[in-house]
Amino acid sequence: MSDTNLDQLVEPSPKPARAKRGLEIRRTPEFVAGGLPTVSLLPRELKAAARSRSIQRAFAAGVVVAVILAGGATAGAMAIASAAQSRLDASNAASQQLLSQLSRFQDVQMLQQSIRLGEAAVMVGSSTEIDWQAQIDAVEALMPSGWTVTSIQGDSASPVLDYSQGTSPLDVPSVASVQMAITTSDISSVGPWLRKLRGIPAYGDATASVISDDTTGYTIQLTLHLTPKALVNAGKAAK
Template sequence: MTSQKRDELVIGAEPRVDLLPPEVLAARQSRSTRRALGLGVIGVLVLTLGAIGGSSLLAASANQDLVAAQNRTTDLLTQQQKYMEVRKVQDQVKVVQAAQQVGASTEIDWRDYLVKVQQTLPPEVSLKVITVDSASPLAAYAQSTAPLQGARIATLSFTADSPTLPQVPSWLDSLAKLPGFVDAVPGSVTLDQQSKTYTVNIVMHINQDAYTKRFGTEEKK
Protein backbone atom coordinates (compact mmCIF):
# COMPACT_ATOMS: atom_id res chain seq x y z
CA MET A 1 0.00 0.00 0.00
CA THR A 2 1.51 3.30 -1.01
CA SER A 3 1.17 6.35 1.17
CA GLN A 4 1.60 9.81 -0.23
CA LYS A 5 3.27 12.57 1.70
CA ARG A 6 1.11 15.52 1.97
CA ASP A 7 1.96 19.04 2.88
CA GLU A 8 0.62 19.71 6.30
CA LEU A 9 0.33 23.00 8.10
CA VAL A 10 1.69 22.72 11.66
CA ILE A 11 0.15 25.26 13.95
CA GLY A 12 2.31 26.64 16.82
CA ALA A 13 5.73 25.52 15.43
CA GLU A 14 9.00 27.51 16.02
CA PRO A 15 9.58 30.08 13.32
CA ARG A 16 12.59 29.33 11.16
CA VAL A 17 13.03 32.64 9.45
CA ASP A 18 15.85 34.93 10.77
CA LEU A 19 14.83 38.45 10.10
CA LEU A 20 17.86 40.07 11.83
CA PRO A 21 20.05 42.11 9.53
CA PRO A 22 23.59 40.78 8.75
CA GLU A 23 25.19 43.65 10.69
CA VAL A 24 23.70 42.31 13.93
CA LEU A 25 25.05 38.82 13.28
CA ALA A 26 28.52 40.27 12.48
CA ALA A 27 28.46 42.27 15.72
CA ARG A 28 27.65 39.12 17.68
CA GLN A 29 30.53 37.23 16.08
CA SER A 30 32.84 40.20 16.75
CA ARG A 31 31.89 40.21 20.42
CA SER A 32 32.60 36.46 20.64
CA THR A 33 35.98 36.98 19.00
CA ARG A 34 36.84 39.86 21.31
CA ARG A 35 35.77 37.79 24.30
CA ALA A 36 38.06 34.93 23.20
CA LEU A 37 40.96 37.32 22.62
CA GLY A 38 40.39 38.88 26.01
CA LEU A 39 40.50 35.49 27.68
CA GLY A 40 43.72 34.70 25.76
CA VAL A 41 45.31 37.96 26.87
CA ILE A 42 44.31 37.25 30.46
CA GLY A 43 45.81 33.77 30.22
CA VAL A 44 49.08 35.14 28.82
CA LEU A 45 49.12 37.78 31.56
CA VAL A 46 48.60 35.11 34.23
CA LEU A 47 51.43 33.00 32.78
CA THR A 48 53.71 36.05 32.60
CA LEU A 49 52.98 36.99 36.18
CA GLY A 50 53.64 33.39 37.23
CA ALA A 51 56.98 33.37 35.40
CA ILE A 52 57.95 36.70 36.97
CA GLY A 53 57.03 35.40 40.39
CA GLY A 54 59.06 32.23 39.87
CA SER A 55 62.05 34.21 38.66
CA SER A 56 61.77 36.50 41.65
CA LEU A 57 61.77 33.50 43.97
CA LEU A 58 64.81 32.01 42.24
CA ALA A 59 66.61 35.36 42.36
CA ALA A 60 65.81 35.73 46.05
CA SER A 61 67.08 32.19 46.75
CA ALA A 62 70.27 32.85 44.72
CA ASN A 63 70.79 36.13 46.58
CA GLN A 64 70.45 34.32 49.90
CA ASP A 65 73.01 31.74 48.77
CA LEU A 66 75.35 34.55 47.69
CA VAL A 67 75.01 36.28 51.04
CA ALA A 68 75.67 32.99 52.84
CA ALA A 69 78.78 32.35 50.69
CA GLN A 70 80.04 35.88 51.35
CA ASN A 71 79.53 35.42 55.06
CA ARG A 72 81.38 32.09 54.89
CA THR A 73 84.25 33.75 53.04
CA THR A 74 84.40 36.51 55.63
CA ASP A 75 84.52 33.90 58.40
CA LEU A 76 87.33 32.03 56.66
CA LEU A 77 89.33 35.23 56.18
CA THR A 78 88.82 36.05 59.85
CA GLN A 79 90.07 32.61 60.83
CA GLN A 80 93.08 32.96 58.52
CA GLN A 81 94.01 36.17 60.29
CA LYS A 82 94.46 34.14 63.46
CA TYR A 83 97.09 31.96 61.78
CA MET A 84 98.99 34.68 59.94
CA GLU A 85 101.87 34.51 62.41
CA VAL A 86 102.07 30.75 62.02
CA ARG A 87 102.19 31.13 58.25
CA LYS A 88 104.92 33.75 58.57
CA VAL A 89 106.98 31.38 60.71
CA GLN A 90 106.42 28.56 58.21
CA ASP A 91 107.54 30.80 55.37
CA GLN A 92 110.65 31.79 57.32
CA VAL A 93 111.44 28.13 57.99
CA LYS A 94 111.13 27.40 54.26
CA VAL A 95 113.49 30.28 53.46
CA VAL A 96 116.02 28.97 56.00
CA GLN A 97 115.74 25.46 54.60
CA ALA A 98 116.25 26.73 51.06
CA ALA A 99 119.27 28.74 52.22
CA GLN A 100 120.69 25.64 53.92
CA GLN A 101 120.29 23.62 50.74
CA VAL A 102 121.98 26.29 48.64
CA GLY A 103 124.73 26.95 51.15
CA ALA A 104 125.53 23.27 51.63
CA SER A 105 125.09 22.31 47.98
CA THR A 106 128.89 22.35 47.49
CA GLU A 107 129.82 21.10 50.95
CA ILE A 108 132.46 18.40 51.32
CA ASP A 109 133.50 16.96 54.68
CA TRP A 110 137.19 17.56 54.12
CA ARG A 111 138.22 16.21 57.49
CA ASP A 112 136.64 12.86 56.75
CA TYR A 113 137.84 12.95 53.15
CA LEU A 114 141.47 13.58 54.11
CA VAL A 115 141.30 10.71 56.56
CA LYS A 116 140.22 8.48 53.70
CA VAL A 117 143.09 9.83 51.58
CA GLN A 118 145.55 8.99 54.37
CA GLN A 119 144.10 5.50 54.61
CA THR A 120 144.93 4.86 50.94
CA LEU A 121 148.62 5.46 51.59
CA PRO A 122 151.04 2.91 53.04
CA PRO A 123 151.37 3.06 56.86
CA GLU A 124 154.82 4.68 56.76
CA VAL A 125 153.68 7.43 54.36
CA SER A 126 152.14 10.62 55.79
CA LEU A 127 150.52 13.69 54.34
CA LYS A 128 152.61 16.81 54.81
CA VAL A 129 151.15 19.76 52.88
CA ILE A 130 147.52 19.84 51.75
CA THR A 131 145.87 22.44 49.52
CA VAL A 132 142.14 22.43 48.76
CA ASP A 133 140.42 24.39 46.02
CA SER A 134 136.67 23.74 45.81
CA ALA A 135 133.52 25.16 44.26
CA SER A 136 131.21 27.63 45.99
CA PRO A 137 127.40 27.99 45.80
CA LEU A 138 127.79 31.35 44.04
CA ALA A 139 130.18 30.45 41.23
CA ALA A 140 130.75 27.47 38.98
CA TYR A 141 134.07 25.70 39.37
CA ALA A 142 136.55 26.28 36.57
CA GLN A 143 136.94 23.25 34.31
CA SER A 144 140.03 22.05 32.56
CA THR A 145 140.53 23.03 28.92
CA ALA A 146 142.56 19.88 28.26
CA PRO A 147 140.71 17.18 26.30
CA LEU A 148 139.57 13.90 27.83
CA GLN A 149 139.57 15.28 31.37
CA GLY A 150 136.43 14.77 33.43
CA ALA A 151 134.31 17.41 35.12
CA ARG A 152 135.43 18.38 38.59
CA ILE A 153 134.17 20.45 41.53
CA ALA A 154 137.35 20.50 43.62
CA THR A 155 141.12 20.03 43.39
CA LEU A 156 143.13 18.44 46.17
CA SER A 157 146.87 18.99 46.07
CA PHE A 158 148.96 17.23 48.67
CA THR A 159 152.54 16.35 49.45
CA ALA A 160 153.35 12.98 50.98
CA ASP A 161 156.58 11.95 52.72
CA SER A 162 157.85 8.40 52.54
CA PRO A 163 160.96 6.83 54.10
CA THR A 164 161.27 4.56 51.08
CA LEU A 165 160.93 5.13 47.35
CA PRO A 166 157.17 5.42 46.91
CA GLN A 167 155.24 3.19 44.59
CA VAL A 168 153.30 5.97 42.88
CA PRO A 169 151.15 3.75 40.56
CA SER A 170 149.91 1.78 43.56
CA TRP A 171 149.03 5.02 45.33
CA LEU A 172 147.04 6.21 42.34
CA ASP A 173 145.12 2.91 42.20
CA SER A 174 144.19 3.33 45.87
CA LEU A 175 143.13 6.96 45.39
CA ALA A 176 140.82 5.91 42.53
CA LYS A 177 138.64 4.08 45.07
CA LEU A 178 137.75 7.32 46.90
CA PRO A 179 134.26 8.82 46.40
CA GLY A 180 134.22 11.52 43.74
CA PHE A 181 137.60 10.56 42.29
CA VAL A 182 138.10 11.93 38.77
CA ASP A 183 141.84 11.65 38.20
CA ALA A 184 145.17 12.11 39.93
CA VAL A 185 148.37 13.49 38.44
CA PRO A 186 151.66 12.69 40.19
CA GLY A 187 154.38 15.29 40.32
CA SER A 188 158.08 14.98 40.96
CA VAL A 189 159.62 12.63 43.50
CA THR A 190 162.47 14.21 45.45
CA LEU A 191 164.85 12.86 48.11
CA ASP A 192 165.97 14.91 51.09
CA GLN A 193 169.61 13.95 51.60
CA GLN A 194 169.61 14.90 55.28
CA SER A 195 166.45 13.11 56.38
CA LYS A 196 166.62 10.44 53.67
CA THR A 197 162.92 11.03 53.08
CA TYR A 198 161.17 10.93 49.72
CA THR A 199 158.61 13.60 48.91
CA VAL A 200 155.87 13.15 46.31
CA ASN A 201 153.49 15.81 44.99
CA ILE A 202 150.05 14.65 43.75
CA VAL A 203 147.18 16.71 42.28
CA MET A 204 143.80 15.01 42.53
CA HIS A 205 140.50 16.16 41.00
CA ILE A 206 137.14 15.39 42.63
CA ASN A 207 133.58 15.44 41.25
CA GLN A 208 130.17 16.02 42.86
CA ASP A 209 129.94 12.49 44.25
CA ALA A 210 132.02 13.77 47.17
CA TYR A 211 129.29 16.20 48.30
CA THR A 212 127.85 15.49 51.73
CA LYS A 213 124.31 16.53 50.69
CA ARG A 214 123.28 17.12 54.30
CA PHE A 215 120.26 19.21 53.38
CA GLY A 216 119.31 17.46 50.15
CA THR A 217 115.62 16.89 49.40
CA GLU A 218 114.62 13.30 50.05
CA GLU A 219 112.60 11.65 47.34
CA LYS A 220 109.14 10.62 48.36
CA LYS A 221 108.37 6.95 47.99
Protein backbone atom coordinates in the same frame (compact mmCIF):
# COMPACT_ATOMS: atom_id res chain seq x y z
CA MET B 1 -33.72 -40.23 18.94
CA SER B 2 -30.03 -40.84 18.23
CA ASP B 3 -27.03 -39.69 20.35
CA THR B 4 -26.01 -37.19 17.72
CA ASN B 5 -29.23 -35.36 17.88
CA LEU B 6 -29.06 -35.23 21.67
CA ASP B 7 -25.63 -33.60 21.56
CA GLN B 8 -26.84 -31.07 19.10
CA LEU B 9 -29.78 -30.27 21.30
CA VAL B 10 -27.63 -29.90 24.41
CA GLU B 11 -24.71 -27.91 22.90
CA PRO B 12 -25.77 -24.80 21.09
CA SER B 13 -24.19 -24.23 17.73
CA PRO B 14 -21.60 -21.41 17.43
CA LYS B 15 -22.75 -18.05 16.27
CA PRO B 16 -21.64 -17.07 12.84
CA ALA B 17 -19.05 -14.28 12.67
CA ARG B 18 -20.36 -10.90 11.86
CA ALA B 19 -19.24 -9.34 8.72
CA LYS B 20 -17.26 -6.07 9.18
CA ARG B 21 -18.95 -3.13 7.72
CA GLY B 22 -17.25 -0.27 5.94
CA LEU B 23 -13.49 0.36 5.44
CA GLU B 24 -10.85 -0.63 8.05
CA ILE B 25 -8.75 2.43 9.10
CA ARG B 26 -5.28 1.93 10.66
CA ARG B 27 -3.75 4.84 12.58
CA THR B 28 -0.02 5.53 12.17
CA PRO B 29 2.12 8.09 14.13
CA GLU B 30 2.44 11.44 12.51
CA PHE B 31 5.96 12.72 11.63
CA VAL B 32 6.67 16.32 10.70
CA ALA B 33 10.13 17.05 9.17
CA GLY B 34 11.83 20.37 9.79
CA GLY B 35 9.40 21.88 12.17
CA LEU B 36 8.01 25.32 11.71
CA PRO B 37 10.13 27.75 9.70
CA THR B 38 11.57 30.72 11.63
CA VAL B 39 12.72 34.10 10.42
CA SER B 40 15.17 36.41 12.30
CA LEU B 41 13.85 39.92 12.38
CA LEU B 42 17.03 41.44 13.94
CA PRO B 43 18.80 44.03 11.83
CA ARG B 44 22.22 43.16 10.40
CA GLU B 45 23.86 45.85 12.54
CA LEU B 46 22.72 44.13 15.73
CA LYS B 47 23.96 40.76 14.49
CA ALA B 48 27.37 42.24 13.66
CA ALA B 49 27.52 43.90 17.08
CA ALA B 50 26.71 40.57 18.75
CA ARG B 51 29.48 38.80 16.82
CA SER B 52 31.90 41.62 17.68
CA ARG B 53 31.10 41.27 21.37
CA SER B 54 31.75 37.52 21.17
CA ILE B 55 35.11 38.13 19.53
CA GLN B 56 35.98 40.76 22.13
CA ARG B 57 35.09 38.38 24.95
CA ALA B 58 37.26 35.64 23.42
CA PHE B 59 40.14 38.11 22.94
CA ALA B 60 39.78 39.36 26.52
CA ALA B 61 39.85 35.78 27.79
CA GLY B 62 43.04 35.13 25.77
CA VAL B 63 44.65 38.26 27.18
CA VAL B 64 43.77 37.19 30.72
CA VAL B 65 45.30 33.74 30.14
CA ALA B 66 48.44 35.31 28.65
CA VAL B 67 48.76 37.66 31.63
CA ILE B 68 48.37 34.75 34.04
CA LEU B 69 51.04 32.72 32.21
CA ALA B 70 53.40 35.69 32.07
CA GLY B 71 52.88 36.34 35.76
CA GLY B 72 53.64 32.70 36.57
CA ALA B 73 56.81 32.77 34.46
CA THR B 74 57.92 36.01 36.11
CA ALA B 75 57.28 34.59 39.57
CA GLY B 76 59.25 31.45 38.69
CA ALA B 77 62.17 33.48 37.36
CA MET B 78 62.16 35.64 40.48
CA ALA B 79 62.15 32.54 42.68
CA ILE B 80 65.12 31.07 40.79
CA ALA B 81 67.00 34.37 40.98
CA SER B 82 66.27 34.63 44.70
CA ALA B 83 67.56 31.10 45.31
CA ALA B 84 70.73 31.83 43.31
CA GLN B 85 71.31 35.04 45.24
CA SER B 86 70.85 33.15 48.51
CA ARG B 87 73.47 30.59 47.48
CA LEU B 88 75.84 33.39 46.43
CA ASP B 89 75.38 35.16 49.76
CA ALA B 90 76.05 31.91 51.62
CA SER B 91 79.21 31.30 49.58
CA ASN B 92 80.46 34.83 50.22
CA ALA B 93 79.79 34.44 53.92
CA ALA B 94 81.75 31.17 53.99
CA SER B 95 84.65 32.83 52.14
CA GLN B 96 84.71 35.72 54.57
CA GLN B 97 84.69 33.31 57.49
CA LEU B 98 87.58 31.36 55.98
CA LEU B 99 89.59 34.53 55.40
CA SER B 100 88.92 35.57 58.98
CA GLN B 101 90.21 32.24 60.25
CA LEU B 102 93.28 32.40 58.02
CA SER B 103 94.15 35.87 59.31
CA ARG B 104 94.47 34.39 62.79
CA PHE B 105 97.28 32.17 61.56
CA GLN B 106 99.08 34.87 59.58
CA ASP B 107 101.99 34.90 62.03
CA VAL B 108 102.31 31.14 61.74
CA GLN B 109 102.29 31.38 57.96
CA MET B 110 105.00 34.05 58.02
CA LEU B 111 107.09 31.86 60.31
CA GLN B 112 106.65 28.88 58.02
CA GLN B 113 107.67 30.99 55.04
CA SER B 114 110.77 32.19 56.89
CA ILE B 115 111.67 28.60 57.74
CA ARG B 116 111.30 27.55 54.11
CA LEU B 117 113.46 30.47 52.98
CA GLY B 118 116.07 29.56 55.58
CA GLU B 119 116.08 25.94 54.48
CA ALA B 120 116.46 27.02 50.86
CA ALA B 121 119.37 29.28 51.81
CA VAL B 122 121.04 26.45 53.70
CA MET B 123 120.60 24.15 50.72
CA VAL B 124 122.12 26.73 48.39
CA GLY B 125 124.97 27.50 50.77
CA SER B 126 125.78 23.85 51.36
CA SER B 127 125.31 22.78 47.75
CA THR B 128 129.06 23.15 47.15
CA GLU B 129 130.28 22.14 50.62
CA ILE B 130 132.89 19.36 50.51
CA ASP B 131 133.34 16.71 53.17
CA TRP B 132 137.06 17.37 53.38
CA GLN B 133 137.72 15.26 56.44
CA ALA B 134 136.27 12.15 54.82
CA GLN B 135 138.45 12.62 51.72
CA ILE B 136 141.64 13.18 53.74
CA ASP B 137 140.92 10.15 55.92
CA ALA B 138 140.41 8.04 52.79
CA VAL B 139 143.78 9.13 51.35
CA GLU B 140 145.69 8.61 54.60
CA ALA B 141 144.15 5.18 55.08
CA LEU B 142 145.82 4.03 51.85
CA MET B 143 149.29 5.52 52.54
CA PRO B 144 152.14 3.09 53.24
CA SER B 145 153.71 3.12 56.68
CA GLY B 146 156.46 5.68 57.17
CA TRP B 147 154.74 8.36 55.08
CA THR B 148 153.95 11.70 56.73
CA VAL B 149 151.54 14.40 55.57
CA THR B 150 153.10 17.85 55.95
CA SER B 151 150.52 20.12 54.31
CA ILE B 152 146.98 20.00 52.93
CA GLN B 153 145.13 22.47 50.72
CA GLY B 154 141.66 22.31 49.23
CA ASP B 155 139.95 24.06 46.33
CA SER B 156 136.25 23.85 45.50
CA ALA B 157 133.37 25.70 43.92
CA SER B 158 131.23 28.29 45.70
CA PRO B 159 127.47 28.98 45.54
CA VAL B 160 128.17 31.70 42.96
CA LEU B 161 131.29 30.35 41.23
CA ASP B 162 131.75 26.98 39.54
CA TYR B 163 134.87 24.92 39.93
CA SER B 164 137.16 25.23 36.92
CA GLN B 165 137.28 22.09 34.82
CA GLY B 166 140.10 20.59 32.81
CA THR B 167 140.45 21.30 29.12
CA SER B 168 140.98 17.70 28.02
CA PRO B 169 137.91 15.73 26.86
CA LEU B 170 139.17 12.83 28.98
CA ASP B 171 139.07 14.86 32.20
CA VAL B 172 136.43 13.72 34.69
CA PRO B 173 134.02 16.50 35.81
CA SER B 174 135.12 17.59 39.27
CA VAL B 175 133.73 19.77 42.03
CA ALA B 176 136.90 20.12 44.10
CA SER B 177 140.55 19.11 44.45
CA VAL B 178 142.85 18.42 47.37
CA GLN B 179 146.62 18.98 47.38
CA MET B 180 148.75 17.10 49.88
CA ALA B 181 152.51 17.22 50.57
CA ILE B 182 153.84 13.89 51.87
CA THR B 183 157.39 13.07 52.97
CA THR B 184 158.88 9.59 52.68
CA SER B 185 162.25 7.91 52.49
CA ASP B 186 161.08 5.34 49.96
CA ILE B 187 159.27 6.22 46.74
CA SER B 188 159.06 2.69 45.36
CA SER B 189 155.45 2.35 46.47
CA VAL B 190 154.20 5.62 44.90
CA GLY B 191 152.84 3.88 41.78
CA PRO B 192 150.88 1.16 43.64
CA TRP B 193 149.57 3.79 46.04
CA LEU B 194 148.21 5.96 43.21
CA ARG B 195 146.36 2.94 41.82
CA LYS B 196 144.83 2.26 45.25
CA LEU B 197 143.50 5.83 45.37
CA ARG B 198 141.04 4.90 42.56
CA GLY B 199 139.01 3.03 45.16
CA ILE B 200 138.02 6.26 46.91
CA PRO B 201 134.27 6.89 46.19
CA ALA B 202 134.82 10.54 45.18
CA TYR B 203 137.95 9.81 43.11
CA GLY B 204 138.12 11.74 39.84
CA ASP B 205 141.79 11.52 38.95
CA ALA B 206 145.14 11.90 40.73
CA THR B 207 148.65 13.05 39.83
CA ALA B 208 151.83 12.97 41.92
CA SER B 209 155.25 14.54 41.57
CA VAL B 210 158.34 13.60 43.60
CA ILE B 211 160.87 16.12 44.82
CA SER B 212 164.21 14.93 46.19
CA ASP B 213 165.42 16.39 49.48
CA ASP B 214 168.73 15.41 51.04
CA THR B 215 167.46 16.23 54.51
CA THR B 216 164.05 14.48 54.62
CA GLY B 217 164.39 12.07 51.72
CA TYR B 218 161.54 12.68 49.25
CA THR B 219 158.51 14.92 49.12
CA ILE B 220 155.46 13.74 47.17
CA GLN B 221 153.10 16.44 45.86
CA LEU B 222 149.65 14.82 45.38
CA THR B 223 146.75 16.48 43.52
CA LEU B 224 143.48 14.58 43.83
CA HIS B 225 140.37 15.75 41.92
CA LEU B 226 137.04 14.94 43.54
CA THR B 227 133.68 14.16 41.91
CA PRO B 228 130.25 15.32 43.25
CA LYS B 229 130.28 12.29 45.56
CA ALA B 230 132.55 14.36 47.83
CA LEU B 231 129.74 16.87 48.51
CA VAL B 232 128.23 16.94 51.98
CA ASN B 233 124.72 16.77 50.48
CA ALA B 234 125.65 14.17 47.87
CA GLY B 235 123.15 11.69 49.35
CA LYS B 236 120.28 14.23 49.34
CA ALA B 237 121.09 15.30 45.79
CA ALA B 238 120.97 11.68 44.64
CA LYS B 239 117.49 11.26 46.17
